Amino acid sequence: MTKQLRWGLVGASRIAAEWIIPAIRATPGNEVVAVQGSNAARVSEYARTNDIPLTCESLEELLSAGVDAVYISNTNEKHARAAIAALNAGKHVLGEKPMAMTEQDAREMVSLAKHKNLVLAINHHLRGMNSHRKLRELVESGVLGDLVAVRAMFGVLLPQHNRGWRTDSASAGAGVFFDLTVHDADTLHFILGEKFVRVAAFTSNNGISAKGIEDGVATIAQTASGLTVQITESFAIEHARTTLELHGTKASVFADDVLLQRPGGRLELSVQGNRQEIPIEHENAYPRVIAAFADAVRGVGRPLVSGEDGLASLRFALAARTASTTGRVIEI
Ligand code: NDP
Numbered sequence: 001m002t003k004q005l006r007w008g009l010v011g012a013s014r015i016a017a018e019w020i021i022p023a024i025r026a027t028p029g030n031e032v033v034a035v036q037g038s039n040a041a042r043v044s045e046y047a048r049t050n051d052i053p054l055t056c057e058s059l060e061e062l063l064s065a066g067v068d069a070v071y072i073s074n075t076n077e078k079h080a081r082a083a084i085a086a087l088n089a090g091k092h093v094l095g096e097k098p099m100a101m102t103e104q105d106a107r108e109m110v111s112l113a114k115h116k117n118l119v120l121a122i123n124h125h126l127r128g129m130n131s132h133r134k135l136r137e138l139v140e141s142g143v144l145g146d147l148v149a150v151r152a153m154f155g156v157l158l159p160q161h162n163r164g165w166r167t168d169s170a171s172a173g174a175g176v177f178f179d180l181t182v183h184d185a186d187t188l189h190f191i192l193g194e195k196f197v198r199v200a201a202f203t204s205n206n207g208i209s210a211k212g213i214e215d216g217v218a219t220i221a222q223t224a225s226g227l228t229v230q231i232t233e234s235f236a237i238e239h240a241r242t243t244l245e246l247h248g249t250k251a252s253v254f255a256d257d258v259l260l261q262r263p264g265g266r267l268e269l270s271v272q273g274n275r276q277e278i279p280i281e282h283e284n285a286y287p288r289v290i291a292a293f294a295d296a297v298r299g300v301g302r303p304l305v306s307g308e309d310g311l312a313s314l315r316f317a318l319a320a321r322t323a324s325t326t327g328r329v330i331e332i
Contacts, residue, residue, distance in 0.1 A: 005030045005294050008067035008091075010059060010082045010249035011074030012037035012046035014161070015096070020071055020123075021050055023286035036062040038074075063089040067288050068296065069119075071244060072096055075165050076173025080105035083120070087112040092119040092297050094289070097186075098178045098317065099310035106314050110307040119288070119296045121303030122288075122310030124186035128292075131258045131265050134278060135191045135246065144248030150229040151245040152188065154180045154259045155237030157207055157216075166209040167235065175209060176217045177317045180233040185261070186309060188229060191246070194314050196221045196229070201324040206236035219320050253278070287319055298309030 007024050009016050012035055024030045032266040034054035037043030047055040056062040059082055062070070069092040072082045080100035083093045087109065099122045100106040113120035126132050138144050156169065165172040166179060189195050199221040203214035215235040222228050242259035245252065251271045258265035263282035268275040292304045 003029075006033045006066060007031065007299060008033060008056075008062045008065060008070045008084070009035040009052070009072050009077070010062060010072040011096075012043045012075040015261075016071065016073050017046070017050055018190055019125075019286045020073065020290070021052075023284070023290045024071075025289045026287045027294060030290060033067055034062055034065045044126075057184070061319055063091060067091060069094065069293070071123075073123075075169075076178050077101055077171055080109060083109045083240045084112060087116055087118055087120065090116065090118065092293070094121045094123060094293050095310070096123050097310065098173065098182045098314050099307065100314060101173050101178065103311070103315055103318060106307075106311045110311055111308055113126075119293060119303060120307035120310075121293050121296070122305045122307065122313075123286075123289055124183060124185075124305045124310070125211030125261070125285040125289050126183060126187045126259065127190045127304045128283075128288035129258065129263060130280050130283055131255060131263075131267055132187060132191060133263065134267060134280060135244065135253065135255060136193065138251075138253055139191060139246065139248075139271075140193060142245055143251060144253060147192070147246060147248050148226050149245075149247045150188070150192070150227060151243075152184050152229070152231045153240065153241055153243045154184055155232060155234035155242065156260075157173045157238040158235035163208070165216060167208055167213065168169060169212055175213045176203070176215060176233045176235060177321045179235075181217060181219070181231075181317040181320055182313045184231050186305060186313040187244075188231075189309070189312060191244075192223060192227065194223045194225055194227075195312055197224050198222050198329055199316065199320045199323050200329045201320040206234070208235040214324070217320065217324070219323075221316070221320070231287075 023239040036056040204216035209215035241257040244255040267278040
């Protein structure tokens with residue numbers, strides 16, 4: 001029998017409760033053994049509600065609790081420190097996005113994982129969605145022909161329960177760049193099979209984020225092959241669904257409602273303007289993230305999104321932010 005992978009959770013967060021704890025429990029060979037949070041009463045209540053045997057107030061306590069892997073989902077400014085401590089303690093790491101708030105910290109995480117021969121993965125879960133896998137397949141197989149234009153629209157009205165540090169605290173990594181831009185960068189790197197090399201961006205504040213923090217970003221970016229991509233991201237769009245459009249010389253594909261946590265959405269292939277639905281069997285992406293991670297820990301395959309992939313998405317978001325503040329096109 002394979003040894004159980006014993007997970008410790010760093011951060012008593014909503015995403016862990018809603019998606020990751022169920023995903024770990026749904027994946028044979030994985031169990032949640034401990035959770036760490038900064039507030040004793042809150043983390044105890046969280047452990048009780050989520051049926052987690054051990055609560056820890058400090059990271060050091062969690063790392064000494066016999067865990068094999070940690071899932072880091074506290075606020076963004078804490079990700080890198082937690083990951084570096086966990087890797088130094090010999091633990092495999094699944095980190096939330098953004099993997100860090102600086103390129104330097106992200107690079108340190110990547111080289112530490114390599115040096116220690118540990119798995120470092122980042123939870124850009126959209127790579128696990130069948131809709132996005134199909135989009136990648138359409139690009140790779142040549143069904144679309146040569147791509148001539150791509151558009152992404154990740155606009156939502158941020159629910160009240162997701163406001164707070166995410167909209168108001170610059171020191172905790174608030175704003176769209178660290179929340180949505182990193183996701184879009186990873187998704188597009190995955191679907192297009194190549195990385196962005198330059199970016200220009202503008203931001204807006206529509207009253208969802210605190211003054212001085214963006215709640216809207218409009219980006220134009222170019223990949224290594226010269227493909228131009230337009231991306232709109234927002235916490236303030238109430239009446240639309242998230243979308244992706246890939247336009248090629250042979251066909252276009254329109255993906256509707258596909259940039260969310262829950263699986264779902266619709267893909268349509270368009271040839272000469274005639275649209276036909278592409279059937280997709282939707283699946284929850286988070287158990288896939290966990291299964292690929294656990295396999296990689298056991299030496300089989302690689303995680304869905306590696307530390308290097310996370311670094312690439314972070315570098316894009318940081319470059320887009322610099323582009324917006326300087327008004328210049330930034331080479332990545
Ligand atoms: P939460 O706001 O739910 O939790 C983040 C941290 O905030 C917790 O770890 C906790 O800190 C603190 N906290 C939470 N609730 C309270 C409270 N009531 N009072 C005081 N402190 C509180 O964050 P999310 O779950 O929305 O996001 C966590 C991370 O996951 C972020 O980095 C985000 O970017 C990422 N994320 C990723 C998604 C994905 O699909 N990949 C989707 C959603 C989020 P502590 O534990 O230190 O006590």
